[in-house]
Amino acid sequence: MNLDIYSELRKLAKSSKYQTIYGSEKPLGLRIFKNEYDFTDIQITFLGYLSFYNQLNIDIVMGDVDEMVLKDTIFEDSYIYYKTRNRKKQRKEDKKKQEQVKKENPKKGEPKVDMKSQWIFRKPKGFSRKPKG
């Protein structure tokens, strides 16, 4: 794929038409492509861009980033890069904190086992597979 096709793909993915279809795909069952599976490379790339712009629009609405971001593809890429890096850094820090808690208080760090979600198969008392007779 040449660069022109990528820029064209981005324009389409950013358009309100495709963003609406993407947002309504699950709740309303609208479909983006004619084919349901066996996606081509260009379709997979397009799905990636749809998700990219969906995230960007959410972040603008939430006030995480200025609307100016949509003025240039370099702004868009830079913001998403910054966000991804930040998230990775945050995860690392969280992991470090968790490990620290485990070291300081090993019992607290152990994962809890939720007994409610476990199925127990036990024969009821007096139950027998043999036919009565």
Add this chain to the structure above:
Amino acid sequence: MEAKKVVPVVKEEVKEPIKEVVPEIPELTKEQQEVIDKETEQAKKLMNQDLTKVAIENNEYEFEVEGKKYKVVRPTTAQKQEAYTKKVTQYMKLLQMKDDNGNFIYYPDKKLREIYKERGIDVDEYDRKIEGLSNERNSYQEKLGKMLTDNPVETEVNILKEEIVKINDKVVEFTVARNSLLEYSLENQSIGFLYEYLTYAMTLVQNDKGEFVKCWNKFEDFKNADSLLTNSVGVYAGMMLGSMM
């Protein structure tokens, strides 16, 4: 006796007119010009059809060339496997291919880089430059991204944007130079073959009954086909396959 005046003879420098080196361009025949015009027209037509929109709609594309209907369909797993086997065969064939003097014609990427180094061209240096520039770009992107989250000033963000544009241009320049140096590596040649083979396998033509059947019976038929058709097919196949494998 009157002393003879010795007048030094100054040879006038004769300046030869600078010859302009103009590559000789052979004149195109009427037929060749017609083919070029036809292909240009066809390419424009494809673009006018809003290629990208058509391409994302479905996993098969239907189009017409000179009144005949063609279809490019996503390759099946069996077709991909067959193409991969052919690629390996082609790789082995190229690996052993020699010229009239008994020298190998194609070399693997690694060996080709060594040969270039002996000739004073460092291909690895291009890779290092590209990597360095990518890291530099990442650093600018992080700064710009952060700026955009907190009341950005247009002039400031534009300065960073310009820096990224400059880096992107350099990356493109080095990538093109590196890729053209390695174009004839065994790896690149066999990948090119793989794309050609898949394009051949993916193309169908409508017969008189209206059914879509295989366009070419043999790969050789595809190689000898009208470039007007193979170029159109290649555009669609390229978008379907992307940079697979």
